[in-house]
Amino acid sequence: MMTAMSVLLGDYPHTRPLKDGTVPVPGVECAYAQASPLYSAFARMVRSLEYDVCEMALATYFQAREAGVPITLLPVAMIGGTHHGSLTRLPDGPRITPRELAGARVGVRSYSQTTGLWVRGVLREDYGVESSDVTWVTTEEPHVAQYREPENVCRSGAAKVADLLRDGEVSAAVLGPKAIGNQGAGLVPVLPDAQEAALAWIDRHGTVPVNHVVVVRDEVLAAAPQAVAALYEALAASIAATADQRDASPAGRAVSAGWSDPFVASVRIAARYAQEQQVVREPIDLDRIVKDVPFLDA
Template identity: 65%
Template sequence: MTTPLTVMLGDHPHTRPLKDGTVPVTGVDCRYLESSPLPPAFARMVRELAYDICEMPTATYLQARDAGVPVTLLPAVLVGSTHHRSLTRLPEGPDIAPGDLAGRRVGVRAFGQTTGLWVRGWLQEEYGVTSSDVTWVTTEDVHVAQFVNPPYVERSKATRVVDLLRSHDVSAAVLGPKAIGGQGAGLVPLVADAENAGLAWARRHGTIPANHLLVVRDDVLRTRPDSVLAFYQALKKSIADTADERDDSPAGRAVTAGWSASLTACLKIAGRYAFEQGLIRQPVDVEAIQKDTAFLDT
């Protein structure tokens, strides 16, 4: 009997049909595992190769690939959005702008958090503030064990990024999509008209920032390519079948499966940002990444 595929996916409208069997994976026994919260599963994947297929943040994937972790990207975006609203401050605090952050302290869950990658990218592009201009105060370690934080990253004893703001340890904080509506309720973005600023970024670059992608262990892809293909085809169907549940916002449009000009652009920009920020040691060859799984879309 064939060994089941162990799969770790977050709870999204486009993954639920897979988990509940509404969209079956033809000829493959998939065992869908759960992690609440989800981020610890990312660390288990890159440190222990704990699953056959796993949802993974973009920055974690780029760092894992750079460190030689044997995982391969499957061309699917499970979570994405623009991130100009992700850089926040206390509403009663000083009315600082993004360009004022040079020389200041900014909270972020981890230096390798994907939202932080995108925020630091537009900070440099649009305001001239580079990563090393800021002291980044973190509440967690990065997922990839091999990575060593640069000297301008400081580990705090706080458990939540918003607590760094409320204790006035930082001037601003980077919050991921879920945290904005959770611990970050009531905070305000540093960017005036952040929604339109994010849309302008997306138009300029021809893509929407991806937060969560999907990876497969190299040995699984090598020994069970037909099973991986069947899973990927089921995921594509699940994403297509749930299209009506997503709106025309950047977050809704970001969810896709398949190689496209948008996904290629997204990976190239994320790779450039990651290299500029010192998250990875070598530039990213997106064409080589695409070649590894081109067979999935043939």
């Protein structure tokens, strides 16, 4: 008997073999959903459990887990990369150093956006700027409805984060990788020698920041663990089959499946950053998260 499963994954080279059937999912009939932009599906997943399996931003997963949303993390890094270049400013505007952001206003799509989490972690770790030192001006609410933002977070009526910067509402803006090349065209990094600093971060931590993971509804995992395992194994096979399509850049190295040391290290660092920034209020028990996946060993 086939198990029907609704699945929302982004369109990447490493998901294409899965979606086109080149890599089969034995015993599972997958209905692949679409969402544009992709992150719009994350709120629907954590608020109404719209899909059986769903790609999800790592910070959203942390918040959903703390809020008691019945989902389980599967150890798949769908996308990732460094974000030292994600903190931007106007090329012809006043130069501002990272430490001068203390007391300033910085734009970000949502306070719980994972790119913002990584940027704030770098500011604290490398420049001594706490997340609470900055007023974070957002254009969107969090995906997790139960989450309450810190007092130093405020909402703007602007449609895009880059508009906040160009309209003079903020001194700098955090933009994700896709936004950098679109609404952020022409902006420049705030952090000095951003590319070199990013590679130094990777060398220091032995990992690449993970942005998106995969989650499964607990009800589905309990009722059909073999089907979930089959889908996970097929996704892992799809990632392995497309390894030659990824380069040695941080983004290429980030994509993975399994509880590898780099993946665990990245999630552990993100979990620490999340608590330091009040993205979550309680410590995240990664050992418990690992044990929640019955068909995988760490």
